[in-house]
Amino acid sequence: IAGITQAPxxxxxxxxxxxxxxxxxxxxxxxxxxxxxxLGLGLRLIHYSNTAGTTGKGEVPDGYSVSRANTDDFPLxxxxxxxxxxxVYFCASSDGDRGPTEQFxxxxxxxxxx
Amino acid sequence: xxxxxxxxxxxATEGAIVQxxxxxxxxxxxxxxxxxxxxxxxxxxLSYNVLDGLEEKGRFSSFLSRSKGYSYxxxxxxxxxxxxSYLCAVMDSNYQLIWGAGTKLIxxx
Numbered sequence: 001i002a003g004i005t006q007a008p009x010x011x012x013x014x015x016x017x018x019x020x021x022x023x024x025x026x027x028x029x030x031x032x033x034x035x036x037x038x039l040g041l042g043l044r045l046i047h048y049s050n051t052a053g054t055t056g057k058g059e060v061p062d063g064y065s066v067s068r069a070n071t072d073d074f075p076l077x078x079x080x081x082x083x084x085x086x087x088v089y090f091c092a093s094s095d096g097d098r099g100p101t102e103q104f105x106x107x108x109x110x111x112x113x114x
Numbered sequence: 115x116x117x118x119x120x121x122x123x124x125x126a127t128e129g130a131i132v133q134x135x136x137x138x139x140x141x142x143x144x145x146x147x148x149x150x151x152x153x154x155x156x157x158x159x160l161s162y163n164v165l166d167g168l169e170e171k172g173r174f175s176s177f178l179s180r181s182k183g184y185s186y187x188x189x190x191x192x193x194x195x196x197x198x199s200y201l202c203a204v205m206d207s208n209y210q211l212i213w214g215a216g217t218k219l220i221x222x223x
Binding site: 040041042043044045048058090096100102103104105106107108 | 118144145147155156157158159162164201203205209210211212213214215216
């Protein structure tokens with residue numbers, strides 16, 4: 001693995017189903033993030049984690065949950081998917097110990113909820 | 115509220131120069147980032163400005179004026195591969211990135 005990986009690449013999901021998007025990084029970055037990107041809107045932060053064992057809510061957290069059991073993994077769960085959660089989801093990480101630094105992004109997961 | 119404004123779309127000619135503007139109003143300021151995003155791909159980092167002035171990196175330069183809440187990204191000697199969206203993002207007082215909607219740059223031969 002080099003950088004950040006996400007799985008699946010794309011998914012079509014029936015409304016009401018539970019879905020977990022996976023994210024793994026091998027850069028030993030402390031901070032990780034989940035964004036959604038919708039046409040005409042900027043990236044919006046869903047949840048973040050500044051270090052393993054801690055998580056926080058972003059701008060649009062409702063309907064999503066995260067966990068950070070270790071440094072490398074940061075899964076995002078949709079407990080009961082709704083059509084408005086159709087979006088492209090990006091996971092990102094940064095080396096937060098060095099102050100404001102760039103975020104590195106995974107390739108994204110394209111999710112369609114029907 | 116927090117707000118990042120940038121033009122939705124711009125068109126330029128191969129070999130020319132283009133300037134993409136970004137204005138912002140945020141709660142606190144810990145730097146401004148520019149990212150490039152090709153269609154269907156992830157954003158990739160281009161530049162970071164935290165002090166006023168111009169930062170040059172090859173064909174790309176980024177300028178910041180904190181007093182005016184303004185930045186621009188300057189792309190010189192445009193190439194077809196520069197066709198992409200350019201995202202402006204400000205790091206606020208909580209060290210979270212606030213993103214603009216992006217500027218789609220179309221390069222014509």
